[in-house]
Amino acid sequence: MKRPYDAADADDIQKVDGDDSCNSECQGNGRDESEDSVGDEDIRLFEDEGDDEDILEDDCRTAVDSEIAQHAIAKFICFDKMTPHVESYYFRDFIASLNPSLTLDSNTTKKDCLKIFEEAKLKAKRTLNNMGRLIALSVDVLTCYKNWNASYDFMCLSTHFIDDSWKFRKWILRFRRYDMWRSDFIDAAILKSLDDWNLEGKVYSLTSRNIDACEETVESIKSKLKEKNRLPLDSRLFSVSCCAEMFGSMAQDAFQEISTIISKLEKLHWSRSESMWHITNSKLKNALEMETLGKFNSEDTRRDYDVPSADEWEKVRIVYRLVENAHNVAKQVFETRHSTANKFLYNLQELRANLILEATSSVSFASCVAKIMLRRLDKYIKETFLVLAIASVMDPRCKMQYIEYISRKFEDIDGIFPSGAVLEAVRTIYADYVSHGIEMDNSEGTSNLKTEEGNPINDKEEQFQIFPGGQEYSEFVQSNNQSKKSDLDSYLEEPVLPWDENFNVLLWWKSEAPKYPNVSKIARDFLAIPISVATSHDAYYYLENRPPDHHVITSGAEMMNALMCCRSWKSGLKIDFEF
DSSP, X not given: OOOTTTXXXXXXXXXXXXXXXXXOOOOOOSSOXXXXXXXXXXXXXXXXXXXXXXXXXXXXXXHHHHHHHHHHHHHHHHHSXXXXXXXXXXXXXXXXXXXXXXXXXXXXXXXXXXXXXXXXXXXXXXXXXXXXXXXXXXXXXXEEEEETTEEEXXXXXXXXXEOTTSOEEEEEEEEEEXXXXXXXXXXXXXXXXXXXXXXXXXXXXXXXXXXXXXXXXXXXXXXXXXXXXXXXXXXTTSEEEOHHHHHHHHHHHHHHTTHHHHHHHHHHXXXXXXXXXXXXXXXXXXXXXXXXXXXXXXHHHHHHSOOOOHHHHHHHHHHHHHHHHHHHHHHHHHSSSSOOXXXXXXXXXXXXXXXXXXXXXXXXXXXXXXXXXXXXXXXXXXXXXXXXXHHHHTSTTTHHHHHHHHHHHTTTSTTOOOXXXXXXXXXXXXXXXXXXXXXXXXXXXXXXXXXXXXXXXXXXXXXXXXXXXXXXXXXXXXHHHHHSOOHHHHHHHSOOOOOOTTOOHHHHHHHHTTTSHHHHHHHHHHTTSOSSSOOGGGXXXXXXXXXOOXXXXXXOHHHHHHHHHHHHHTSSOSSOOOO
């Protein structure tokens, strides 16, 4: 199998290992400096001696302009997709055409980039720590394949949250080399990063692939964080399995049933296996179309290749259909701009209903493959049902009515939460959010109150004592407050919204948050939980880890972390990155 980056030079991997190298320095700007200096002297022959101050001022202005330009280029590199390797001849030629006096070198550019990163990190850290709500994490491992015998892994730790404008955000906290063979354990790396960001007390979920974070790793992280924060429902929601990994494994299960036939097709029709399962399935479709047209029936083809039999072609057709059904559902949850957690449960149920139908097929092979895929799906639903269900309750098209409906569909899955248990979990989380919200209100809301004499009042009962009626009025107010219907009850009792595929759940909560102040906090946190570590086309990798950006990982350890972080932070920051 051809691996990404097989053609990379040995020097590239050396740059991956280095901490500070940023490729070689630029060798000038491509202009003849001696000719420029002669031209300057000729001009000065016609200048009066009184113009020396103007010349000095121009030189200073040029130096300042060059510094501003260098800083602007560094910002461009940090926050956009521009390559960090500024010694490119064509790039230097372009810069020289804009500013002949500007000379770029890698070391200066790197220092500027790292300075920008540190200043940006302070602002990003302040934003995360001052949000007043919890955050979700995801950890992914990317791999650069050097050749058949060497590969380099990179850990990407990200935080997911919904900002004050109800926009979904994914910010990278740490991107680094990861080598498990050198006792570089992923749980220690995650905890160290959280300590650096002062976020140990704000984390409430971790999404990972099973292949990256085993149960022992997750438990290690959970035990450390449990001492410092409030994990909801006694940490039952802490660990979230990656849905993209489940889809890939399910497709691989199906392909495995025709692995011998696929080997024939690789020799007959395509040259190599694919690392993305939807592309493998697309190639099966293409092979089926060519078979229908009789493209493999020539004597030469049958003499030179082992062409599948009619029965084998039928098995390919069945596997293609089953995997394509999974692909259609995957597109609904992965190929969206922001894959909020409420989208998963009803889409997974749609796939499950299809597989149950296929499992009852009179064709034994179709039934067998469908049952294998169904077992994989049921295992995933059982592991993640509670978090998927709570996220669905936060969808005003679903609420508890959908959970009551869907729970009956899952009665055959052992250990699945009934609808009553889901409602109890929602109420428990709600009570936790309300109690912590009251604590925050008490600590912040009364700190600025003062008596007429200017003395601060910190106790609510003391506030009532200065009102005629005192304690009696205080008890009356508290009694009325307790009898009021909670915003959770109001939210759940109101009718569900009509189904609309184009419904924007974040936009709805943005407008309705004042009406449901406490429920909206739950919605903000649970809708942000990443159900997959990757989305878009990255979600379809299943045979290999997805590759990192080659230009980024060859820029040195500090630079690649700075670039990956800054490029994720630029999205949605309300603060202005003007350095």
